[in-house]
Amino acid sequence: MNNSEAFDQIVKTRRAVRKYHPADYNPIAVTNSLERAQLAPSSSNMQLWEMYRVSTPEKIKEVSFCCLGQNTTETAKEIIVVVARPDLWRQRAEANLNHVKNVHGDRPSFRGQSALKYYSKLMPLLYNNDFFGFRGLMKKIFVTIAGFKRPMVRQVTGTDMRIVVHKSAALAAQTFMLSMSAEGHDTCPVEGMDSKRLKQLLNLPRKAEINMVISCGKRIPEGIYGDRFRIPLSEMVKQVD
Numbered sequence: 001m002n003n004s005e006a007f008d009q010i011v012k013t014r015r016a017v018r019k020y021h022p023a024d025y026n027p028i029a030v031t032n033s034l035e036r037a038q039l040a041p042s043s044s045n046m047q048l049w050e051m052y053r054v055s056t057p058e059k060i061k062e063v064s065f066c067c068l069g070q071n072t073t074e075t076a077k078e079i080i081v082v083v084a085r086p087d088l089w090r091q092r093a094e095a096n097l098n099h100v101k102n103v104h105g106d107r108p109s110f111r112g113q114s115a116l117k118y119y120s121k122l123m124p125l126l127y128n129n130d131f132f133g134f135r136g137l138m139k140k141i142f143v144t145i146a147g148f149k150r151p152m153v154r155q156v157t158g159t160d161m162r163i164v165v166h167k168s169a170a171l172a173a174q175t176f177m178l179s180m181s182a183e184g185h186d187t188c189p190v191e192g193m194d195s196k197r198l199k200q201l202l203n204l205p206r207k208a209e210i211n212m213v214i215s216c217g218k219r220i221p222e223g224i225y226g227d228r229f230r231i232p233l234s235e236m237v238k239q240v241d
C-alpha cells in the first residue's frame with residue numbers, strides 16, 4: 001500500500017465513535033498520537049495549546065460528567081482535553097525568539113533579523129490585548145485605514161487572536177485523531193460540555209479556553225451511530241479561475 005492509499009484508509013476509517021470496547025485498548029496509541037499532534041502546524045509557530053491526558057476511571061467519570069454524561073466520554077478508556085492558551089503568548093514568543101537566536105547566532109542574516117523582529121515586535125503587538133478591547137480597537141482602526149492602500153492582516157483584536165489560537169489547537173486535535181485512527185484506535189471530538197466546570201476540574205487559569213474534548217478507545221459496532229453523511233463535494237468546493 002502506498003502513502004496515499006494508507007492515508008485514504010486512515011481518513012475513511014476515522015469515525016466519531018460513541019461507544020468503546022470495555023477492555024480492548026492500548027494507551028501507547030495515545031502516547032504516539034500526542035507526539036504526532038505536536039508536529040501539527042500552528043499560527044506563527046506559537047504553539048499556544050496544551051493537551052490534558054485523563055487516564056484514571058475516577059477522573060474520566062468526572063470529565064464525563066462535565067461532558068453531560070455523553071456515551072462517548074462515559075465509555076472512553078482515556079480522554080484528552082485540548083486547551084487553547086492565548087495567555088501563554090509571552091512564553092511562546094520568547095521560546096521562538098531563543099530558537100531564532102540559537103539558529104542565527106550573534107550576526108543574524110536578513111532572514112534572521114526579520115524573524116527576531118517578528119517574535120519581539122509583531123507577536124506582542126498582536127497578542128497583547130487589554131480587558132476592555134481598547135488596544136484591539138486602535139489596531140482595527142489602524143489596519144482599516146492602512147488597508148485602503150495595501151493588503152493588511154485584519155485579524156488584530158483580542159477576539160481575533162483567540163480564534164487564531166483555537167484554529168491551531170483544532171489542527172493539533174485533528175492530527176491526534178487521525179493518528180489514533182492509524183494506530184487502530186478510535187476517538188470522538190466533543191464540544192457538548194460545561195466548559196466552566198471542566199476548567200475548574202483541571203484547575204486551568206482564567207484565560208485558558210477549552211478547545212475540545214477527545215474521547216479515546218476502540219470502537220464496538222454499536223459505537224457508530226449510522227452511515228456517514230456529507231453534503232455533496234460540488235457544494236463545498238468552489239473552483240476559482
Ligand SMILES: Cc1cc2nc3c(=O)[nH]c(=O)nc-3n(C[C@H](O)[C@H](O)[C@H](O)COP(=O)(O)O)c2cc1C
Nearest residue numbers: 014015016018070072188189190191192193212228
Ligand atoms: C468540534 C466538534 C465537536 C463535536 N462535538 C460532539 C459532541 O459533543 N458529541 C458527539 O457525540 N459528537 C460530537 N462531534 C462529532 C460529530 O458529530 C461528527 O464528527 C459528525 O457527525 C461527522 O461524523 P464522523 O466524524 O463519524 O464522520 C463533534 C465534532 C466536532 C468536529
